[in-house]
Amino acid sequence: VTDSHSQKPQPSELVRQVTPKQAARAIGVSESSVKRWCDQGALPNLRTVGGHRRIPIQDLMAFLRAKHHPLVRPEELGLPATSGQTPRILDRAEEQFRQALLAGNEALARKTVLDLYLAGHHVSAICDQVIASAFHHIGDLWDCGQIEVYQERRGCDICLRCIYDLRSSLPDTPTPELIAVGGSPGGDPYLLPTTMIESVLRETGWQATSLGNDIPLASMAEAIRETRPKLFWLSVSHIVDEDAFLADYAELVRVLPGDVAVAVGGRALHESLRQRMTFAAYCDNFRHLETFAATLRRSLLQVIV
Numbered sequence: 001v002t003d004s005h006s007q008k009p010q011p012s013e014l015v016r017q018v019t020p021k022q023a024a025r026a027i028g029v030s031e032s033s034v035k036r037w038c039d040q041g042a043l044p045n046l047r048t049v050g051g052h053r054r055i056p057i058q059d060l061m062a063f064l065r066a067k068h069h070p071l072v073r074p075e076e077l078g079l080p081a082t083s084g085q086t087p088r089i090l091d092r093a094e095e096q097f098r099q100a101l102l103a104g105n106e107a108l109a110r111k112t113v114l115d116l117y118l119a120g121h122h123v124s125a126i127c128d129q130v131i132a133s134a135f136h137h138i139g140d141l142w143d144c145g146q147i148e149v150y151q152e153r154r155g156c157d158i159c160l161r162c163i164y165d166l167r168s169s170l171p172d173t174p175t176p177e178l179i180a181v182g183g184s185p186g187g188d189p190y191l192l193p194t195t196m197i198e199s200v201l202r203e204t205g206w207q208a209t210s211l212g213n214d215i216p217l218a219s220m221a222e223a224i225r226e227t228r229p230k231l232f233w234l235s236v237s238h239i240v241d242e243d244a245f246l247a248d249y250a251e252l253v254r255v256l257p258g259d260v261a262v263a264v265g266g267r268a269l270h271e272s273l274r275q276r277m278t279f280a281a282y283c284d285n286f287r288h289l290e291t292f293a294a295t296l297r298r299s300l301l302q303v304i305v
């Protein structure tokens with residue numbers, strides 16, 4: 001740790017560490033309270049070479065989350081400042097989040113998601129009930145000609161940044177040996193679901209990495225060979241040719257190491273397709289995926305210990 005951390009963060013990316021003064025301003029308490037929490041061990045912190053306290057941002061977020069403490073000045077942490085209160089109830093937040101996306105109000109969208117996280121909601125619940133739900137509505141509005149295409153596209157970009165905020169806020173996994181990888185298959189342009197799954201699984205204690213979208217299944221097999229995951233997810237929102245997909249999928253499963261569990265999901269995986277696929281779990285939302293991943297993690301840890 002060096003002493004070079006005194007610059008004011010830009011509201012584009014979360015900063016990695018903050019001083020007690022920045023933390024105090026961000027959460028609206030005195031600097032001495034923050035220092036006391038640090039010294040009592042309630043707030044994990046590091047020391048610079050000069051002996052000054054630095055608080056890793058993930059630890060600050062975990063602390064706020066555990067204490068249900070609001071983030072009053074997000075700009076101190078490199079987040080855009082916003083006016084107005086964020087509803088901390090998921091159903092109400094969905095509307096605010098959707099309106100923020102459609103209006104291009106990135107600051108409000110990011111704060112909505114982060115406030116829900118700080119209020120203690122699971123990443124899976126935020127993704128299912130706020131983000132996915134907002135996009136289902138947005139799809140319907142687009143279908144009825146009530147919004148412009150650019151509003152949907154801009155909303156997707158803003159949403160990705162909201163998901164990256166969540167990912168940066170999550171504590172490091174206590175079990176980095178439990179690797180999960182996944183993505184969306186070749187020809188699938190949908191990026192949001194697999195990006196969200198990465199954070200959902202990270203919160204569940206997995207060292208998860210999304211490979212992205214539009215990845216040929218043969219290339220996914222290479223990624224699996226290289227990274228040796230225990231969990232592989234496939235999010236399928238669009239299939240160009242179902243027969244070709246099933247053939248590629250069967251080949252992927254054939255070369256898969258025996259200790260990899262496969263979880264599949266996505267709007268394009270209708271029942272008759274699923275009947276011709278082999279997998280450990282199919283889930284129709286992220287909450288169910290989280291439950292499966294948590295159970296799998298527990299059973300793997302029993303074997304490791």
Ligand code: B12
Pocket residue numbers: 127128131132135136137138139140142143152156189190191192193194196197233234235236237238263264265266267282283284285286289
């Ligand atoms: C954003 C978007 C796009 C963007 C995506 C950009 C990007 N970077 O991701 C782009 C521009 C590519 C796009 C293009 C098109 N789109 Co579009 N799109 C959407 C929209 C609004 C949101 C998609 C999304 O991300 N949703 C959020 C995700 C998280 O929700 P979800 O997929 O339902 O996922 C849930 C579950 O399936 C499950 N899940 C998902 N993945 C996984 C994985 C695992 C492992 C597990 C366990 C669970 C799981 O959990 C999720 C959360 O609850 C949807 C509306 C909608 N209903 O979703 C339309 C929608 C899918 N699109 C639609 C259409 C028509 C198109 C276009 C044909 C438009 C056009 N004329 O060009 C093209 C075609 C693209 C194609 N080849 O399929 C229609 C499809 C209609 C139909 N019956 O098929 C929809 C439904 C809009 C509508 N209401 O009409 N689209």
